[in-house]
Amino acid sequence: MAKTSQAKQIIENRRGDTFGGWPARTLLEAGDIPIAQIAELALREGQSSNPLYRVHRWFARRVGSQFRSILTALTLPPDKADTFWDTYLGKTSVHGAVVLDPFIGGGTSLVESMRCNARVIGFDIDPVATFITRFELAASRMEDHYPEIEQICNEVAQLITPLHRTMVDGVERDVLHHFWVQVKQCSNCQSDVELHPHFQLAYSKEKCLQWVFCKDCHAVHELRIERKVLHCSCGKRTTISAGTHGNGIMTCPTCKHTQKIAADDLDGAERPTLRLFAQEYLVGTGKNCTRHFKRVEEADQALYDRATRKLRMIGNGLLVPTRSIPREGRSDGRPLIHGIRHYADFFNDRQKLHLHLLGSAIGRVESDEARRCLELAFSEHLTTNCMYTAYAFGYRRTSPMFSIHSYRHITRPVELNPWQDGVGRGTFINTVRKISKAIAFAKAPQELHPEGTRVAYEDDFEREQACLGSVDDVLSGSATAAIETQSSEELHLLPDGSVDLVLTDPPYFDNLSYSELSDFYLAWHQALRIAPHPYDDNVTSAPILQNLAITRRSDEAIKGYQERLQQIFMECNRVLKPDGICVFTYHHKLASAWDALGTALLHSGLSVTKVLPMRGEGQGGLHTYDGTIKWDAVLVCRKKSGVIKGGGAVIRETAFKDAILEADSHFEVLSTYKRIVFKIPDFTNLARALVVSRSFLGEADASIRPMSDALKNIPTPGEM
Structure with a gap:
């Protein structure tokens, strides 16, 4: 009790740090915000996002403009709609407010809140999520250049770059890929x-050229892009598009037998055998260099074999993950069905040697901040320096692992020279440069302007004073941010009524098994000895089983999701101040997902005051197809006042019709904008959110039906 009183006194003594509270009714709750224009910003942000959000891959990250728009609209009363953009572009401030995100993921909600002068607290069960977010929140206090980083890069590059060279016409050249x-x-x-999807290495539409190779001798030829057949000087004829592998099926060119490349069971899978067959090398240096292809010669293979011998000499001191890939609770049999059983199996010997030398050097850096930057760069660097890295043929660059949010098996992986400077997507030097740009941005941020420019962000945020601390430090006003690696089912670190705003983006039911993918990074964090407790060993995997997102759609799994989400919502309600607000975004194509969320919400003590559509993603993406939901529902x-009643989740017929009509109204307006693409899946998602918002706990009768039934029977636009 004394501790709580002391914290309150400190807050009151800090001039300007006491939050004045939200308007009795906010502009967000009035719904009078420029939804279409905000969506345009989201599209542009997808192409040119905040550099902070590019330093490390996270899965299903929402755009910053979405959260910033929410914060802006929360600070304004309904009669200030005409000041929305002026406020958004520099004057949004929730000075002194305590903002909580119980599912921080990539940290976007907290970064945007802190830029608006909030003190922020984040929880996530996934240690990689908290690792990324801690950097994002501390970046404004870091230096964008550390001499130690340059020293480390030079030291390791001198050892590794000789292993990425080739001889061409008697001249030694640097290999890029x-x-x-x-x-x-x-x-x-x-x-x-050899499992080739085709016999093309790359192509250029601009130059009308393609680079193809002989299926027999691997000699690389430059041809016009329209050519379909290669006649090699070795005498062999290659149909360029007629590969030996497609859609998981191999066709033997000798006997025409077909077979699956993946095993039917995990125990029967054999580790892939890989063969080096071609290289892309550089002529010249810097921006003036040109890129060329060649087949692999004996000397190139010998150079790789030298890396293998160096690796064996290191012996037990090798800094690579020793942990096997978890089997239990997975939503996807990959990569196990392809024989990848340990995280070290994703890397060839030359890559392991590079990462061992780099990781060992990072561990010797004395400066905490410089080492933190290097550790982040190392982690991000992994997905372009493994044998699950693909090659984007038309762009002539690497396509990182997790470009789509899954373990996509690559039968023709590309190995990157990690020490090229400037050229080469995902080299370590370029990754470090990304971090420097992110720090510079955090010190002097800019905002996308709705008219198409990028403007300086005018705020009064005291960046030099920003610091990470404990939850108590944030509540007392002595720290700006606190990040905890734990579930939000028990927010015991937060007292009742201590939070002004809950701003979050919960896991979307079964859309993505976050920890199943993040465990790849965690295994390396453990090898580097930077993983937080309780993951600071070499045996504990990421919380695949404990993560809220489900991996199977059984009744039991859905019930578990609903009950755990309900507990988290109840905790959010408990820690909110009496006039506090909770805002979260959600989308899912299944009615059962919305039923689970709606039931959880109705039992939580929270009452929905408004539902709005807001685009949560940028332009396109590898997961985009006709049925993809691109717009979130913002709830x-x-x-709530009073006692939560019992009964099932139900909705009145009149309320159901009102919900559909409101969704219709948004569809009628937003579907007329060609670029922002508000389609029927987005309409259905919004309608379901509106149904949830109008549901209550009670009994069904002639005029009242179960919420689950209403969620399953959303009509198409204009039918109601």
């Missing part, structure tokens, strides 16, 4: 088959 291919034995004739909630 090494091309590998998986080799699998035909189960019918026992021939070794604004306040604390």
